[in-house]
Amino acid sequence: MSTIGKALALLDTLSRLDKEAGLTDIARLCALDKATARRFLVELEKHGFVEQDADTRRYRIGSAPVRLARIREARFPFLRVAIPFIKALAESSTETVHLSEFSGGQLSTIHVEDSPRAHRIIVDVGSLLPFHATASGLAFLAFCPAAEIDKALKKPFEKFTEHTVVEPQLVRGLLDETRGRGFSISHQGLEAGVISTAAPIRTPSGRPIGCVAIAAPLSRTTKTAINEFGAQAIAAANAISEKYYGSERPAGTIANIRRTD
Amino acid sequence: MSTIGKALALLDTLSRLDKEAGLTDIARLCALDKATARRFLVELEKHGFVEQDADTRRYRIGSAPVRLARIREARFPFLRVAIPFIKALAESSTETVHLSEFSGGQLSTIHVEDSPRAHRIIVDVGSLLPFHATASGLAFLAFCPAAEIDKALKKPFEKFTEHTVVEPQLVRGLLDETRGRGFSISHQGLEAGVISTAAPIRTPSGRPIGCVAIAAPLSRTTKTAINEFGAQAIAAANAISEKYYGSERPAGTIANIRRTD
DNA sequence: CGCTTATGGTTCATTATTTGAACCTTAGCT
DNA sequence: AGCTAAGGTTCAAATAATGAACCATAAGCG
Numbered sequence: 001m002s003t004i005g006k007a008l009a010l011l012d013t014l015s016r017l018d019k020e021a022g023l024t025d026i027a028r029l030c031a032l033d034k035a036t037a038r039r040f041l042v043e044l045e046k047h048g049f050v051e052q053d054a055d056t057r058r059y060r061i062g063s064a065p066v067r068l069a070r071i072r073e074a075r076f077p078f079l080r081v082a083i084p085f086i087k088a089l090a091e092s093s094t095e096t097v098h099l100s101e102f103s104g105g106q107l108s109t110i111h112v113e114d115s116p117r118a119h120r121i122i123v124d125v126g127s128l129l130p131f132h133a134t135a136s137g138l139a140f141l142a143f144c145p146a147a148e149i150d151k152a153l154k155k156p157f158e159k160f161t162e163h164t165v166v167e168p169q170l171v172r173g174l175l176d177e178t179r180g181r182g183f184s185i186s187h188q189g190l191e192a193g194v195i196s197t198a199a200p201i202r203t204p205s206g207r208p209i210g211c212v213a214i215a216a217p218l219s220r221t222t223k224t225a226i227n228e229f230g231a232q233a234i235a236a237a238n239a240i241s242e243k244y245y246g247s248e249r250p251a252g253t254i255a256n257i258r259r260t261d
Numbered sequence: 262m263s264t265i266g267k268a269l270a271l272l273d274t275l276s277r278l279d280k281e282a283g284l285t286d287i288a289r290l291c292a293l294d295k296a297t298a299r300r301f302l303v304e305l306e307k308h309g310f311v312e313q314d315a316d317t318r319r320y321r322i323g324s325a326p327v328r329l330a331r332i333r334e335a336r337f338p339f340l341r342v343a344i345p346f347i348k349a350l351a352e353s354s355t356e357t358v359h360l361s362e363f364s365g366g367q368l369s370t371i372h373v374e375d376s377p378r379a380h381r382i383i384v385d386v387g388s389l390l391p392f393h394a395t396a397s398g399l400a401f402l403a404f405c406p407a408a409e410i411d412k413a414l415k416k417p418f419e420k421f422t423e424h425t426v427v428e429p430q431l432v433r434g435l436l437d438e439t440r441g442r443g444f445s446i447s448h449q450g451l452e453a454g455v456i457s458t459a460a461p462i463r464t465p466s467g468r469p470i471g472c473v474a475i476a477a478p479l480s481r482t483t484k485t486a487i488n489e490f491g492a493q494a495i496a497a498a499n500a501i502s503e504k505y506y507g508s509e510r511p512a513g514t515i516a517n518i519r520r521t522d
Numbered sequence: 523c524g525c526t527t528a529t530g531g532t533t534c535a536t537t538a539t540t541t542g543a544a545c546c547t548t549a550g551c552t
Numbered sequence: 553a554g555c556t557a558a559g560g561t562t563c564a565a566a567t568a569a570t571g572a573a574c575c576a577t578a579a580g581c582g
Contacts (some may be wrong), residue, residue, distance in 0.1 A: 003540065003568070004301060007265045008308040008325075015332050023559055033542045038560065040265060047269040048365030049329075054466050057559065061333040063364040064269075066340075066371070068310075069330035071276050071387065072322040079327075103324040104309030110328070126332060205315055264539070264569065284530055294571045299531065318530065526581080533574070540567070547560075552553105 006032065007040045011049055011061070012104070020058035078210075079111060081244045082201075085236045086113050086212065093214050093229055096121040097236075100129055100136045101210035107131065107140055110210070121194055121215040129211075130190065132157040132171045133164050135198035136211035138184035142175040143200045143208045149175060163188035183230035193218050197226055199233035201241050212237045267293065268301045272310055272322070273365070281319035339471075340372060342505045343462070346497045347374050347473065354475050354490055357382040358497075361390055361397045362471040368392065368401055371471070382455055382476040390472075391451065393418040393432045394425050396459035397472035399445035403436040404461045404469045410436060424449035444491035454479050458487055460494035462502050473498045 001009075010030045014021065021029070027037035041059055044050040048064030073079065082099050090097040090113035099111040107129040114120060131137035131152055141152055149172070157166040165171055178184040183199040198213035214229040262270075271291045275282065282290070288298035302320055305311040309325030334340065343360050351358040351374035360372040368390040375381060392398035392413055402413055410433070418427040426432055439445040444460040459474035475490040 002300070002304050003264045004268045004304040005307065007268075008305070008310065011329070012308065015329050019336075024557085034559085035542060035561075036540075039263070039540080043263050043265040044269070046266065046366065047273065049269065054464060054468055060337065061329050063333065063339075063362055063371075065326040065329035066333055067364065067369060067387065068272070068276050068322050068326035070371075072324065072327055075280075076321065078324075101324055103328065105307065108328060110324075110331075126328065203315065207315060285528080295530085296532075296571060297569075300569080524582100526579100528579080529577085531574100531576075534571100536572105537570070538567105539569070541565085542563100545560105545562075547558100549556100549558085551556080 006030070006036075007044060010037065010040050011044060014050065014059060015061055020053060020056065020060040022056075022058050026059060078244060082212075082240045083111055085240050085243075086111055089113075089212065089214065089232055089236045090115065093216075093232060095214050095216040095229070096123060097212065097214050098123045098136075099210060099212060100140075102140060102208065107134075107137055107211070115216075119217055119220075121217065123215060130158065130160075132166065132174075133160050133186065133189035134213070135184045135186035135189075135196035135215075136213045138171075138174055138178050138186060139198035139200045139211045139213070140208045142178035142184060143202060143206065145207075160190050161188050161192045163192070165189065181230065182234050185226060185230070188218065195221050195226065197230040197233055199230065199237040201237045201244075203241070204245050212240070267291070267297075268305060271298065271301050272305060275311065275320060276322055281314060281317065281321040283319050287320060339505060343473075343501045344372060346501050346504075347372055350374075350473065350475065350493055350497045351376065354477075354493060356475050356477040356490070357384060358473065358475050359384045359397075360471060360473055361401075363401060363469065368395075368398055368472070376477075380478055380481075382478065384476060391419065391421075393427065394421050394447065394450035395474070396445045396447035396450075396457035396476075397474045399432075399435055399439050399447060400459040400461045400472045400474070401469045403439035403445060404463060404467070406468075421451050422449050422453045424453070426450065442491065443495050446487060446491070449479065456482050456487065458491040458494050460491070460498040462498045462505075464502070465506050473501070 010026065010032070013029050014026065023034060023038055023041070026041070027034045030037060032040070041050055041052070045052060045062065048062045050059050051062040052059050078101065086097050086099050094115055094117060096115040097113045098109050100107050101110045109123055109125055109127045109129065112123045112125055129136045131141045141149055153168040153171060157171065159166050165174060174184070183197050186196045188194060194215055195218045196213050196215040198211045200208035201210045201212060202208050212233045214233055216229070271287065271293070274290050275287065284295060284299055284302070287302070288295045291298060293301070302311055302313070306313060306323065309323040311320050312323040313320050339362065347358050347360050355376055355378060357376040358374045359370050361368050362371045370384055370386055370388045370390065373384045373386055390397045392402045402410055414429040414432060418432065420427050426435060435445070444458050447457045449455060455476055456479045457474050457476040459472045461469035462471045462473060463469050473494045475494055477490070
């Protein structure tokens with residue numbers, strides 16, 4: 001693997017820890033030599049991607065990503081565009097609605113609007129969504145090019161619950177169904193007692209960039225409700241895509257790059 | 262320079278561009294070979310730090326920094342802590358107040374509260390603050406360890422206005438004054454007609470992490486007002502530091518790392 | 523319509539950087 | 553003091569990065 005890849009993987013590992021970590025732990029978690037880990041950390045620190053606490057000598061994510069994120073969001077305000085739709089959907093469905101984005105080979109949760117009900121599904125911002133075991137993952141993968149589906153199906157799938165579908169052929173079947181109806185259904189794929197539906201948010205060229213998903217307790221969710229949620233998820237996903245890539249084309253958006261030069 | 266450093270410098274360059282850039286431009290701006298630039302971009306893209314637009318083939322900052330920034334802000338909510346104080350200061354001073362943070366060897370603006378007056382100073386979020394020519398830069402540097410001051414004074418200083426102090430000995434004098442009074446004054450150092458005062462936000466160990474600065478039109482700012490602004494900037498900076506590193510020590514903050522293990 | 527130019531993208535022998543075992547240093551503990 | 557564990561450093565050996573030259577594609581033009 002390239003040095004850059006290893007350093008960025010270290011950053012990723014550091015970000016997934018729930019608190020600051022010391023050099024030895026970081027090296028162990030990343031399967032790197034202590035000296036290597038240290039050099040990476042020093043280099044990342046120089047550029048503000050990590051910070052070392054002066055007192056404890058532990059390392060944490062630095063402020064450079066905050067600056068980059070502000071720039072990215074200013075130019076490419078996906079969240080800002082999407083959140084109102086997610087909120088509206090959470091209100092109308094009265095269930096937990098979450099938004100995911102594909103980044104770095106993984107689908108991760110970037111926003112959650114909780115259900116107003118007492119009995120509700122909790123989803124954490126930042127959590128990863130396995131392709132085979134979540135509605136978002138299935139919805140995302142179903143609309144990817146065939147080559148990528150084949151690639152994804154080659155990796156072994158983890159069995160999270162007794163209902164998780166892990167056989168590649170069966171997963172392929174779920175993807176085909178998803179493509180047919182426009183939204184995916186995950187029946188207790190990641191957690192027992194939870195049923196989710198999701199629809200992909202796609203670029204104008206059709207490539208998925210993330211998903212809108214509704215997660216509800218299995219116990220109160222009828223088949224009719226599932227279909228209703230699916231239709232609402234599709235509507236929200238399409239609305240986000242339209243707004244995001246839409247015809248307004250303010251300066252600096254993707255939509256008008258071709259036109260301006 | 263290390264490969265990681267070069268790749269992160271590329272990311273930095275890309276972030277400072279005002280729109281997406283093509284491979285050739287990026288390579289030229291970073292003084293890298295096209296093949297090298299491409300490999301870096303591919304590697305950065307794998308981890309979500311850059312994205313290539315499918316249509317235009319141009320590159321932009323990816324979504325990974327957004328995820329990292331959310332994590333950083335969740336654990337280390339500097340902005341969230343600081344903004345109320347900045348807002349309060351902008352109201353009470355009726356001038357533009359901005360907050361800077363040291364990251365990656367540079368001091369950059371991370372938040373601005375505009376003056377409510379029609380005639381006001383505009384500061385952009387993201388703008389870099391030279392150490393010798395801005396109140397923030399002087400306030401930051403003045404409270405750094407002597408070795409770092411010496412290092413900073415070795416680099417040549419740019420003359421932004423006819424008032425910019427660029428001679429290392431004179432800059433050192435300004436730093437000494439700043440340390441003496443607790444806040445810095447920049448008299449038209451970066452822009453003609455602007456006078457600024459700034460105070461450093463420091464860790465409990467005394468190391469500066471950023472600054473609070475007030476920028477006002479020279480024409481309406483008396484010597485008394487400058488001293489008043491300086492005192493207010495110090496108060497705000499200390500208040501932020503206290504709140505941030507303070508005694509409340511909720512789970513996950515820096516303050517209690519030593520105590521929890 | 524074919525020629526030219528510009529850009530994105532790729533290859534592979536050469537070169538420079540990364541690597542890690544061993545070592546040193548510091549801080550907390552008994 | 554002596555012990556342990558963690559952070560941090562060194563330098564020969566191993567490995568990955570480099571870039572000149574290459575190909576592919578698309579736009580501009582006589």
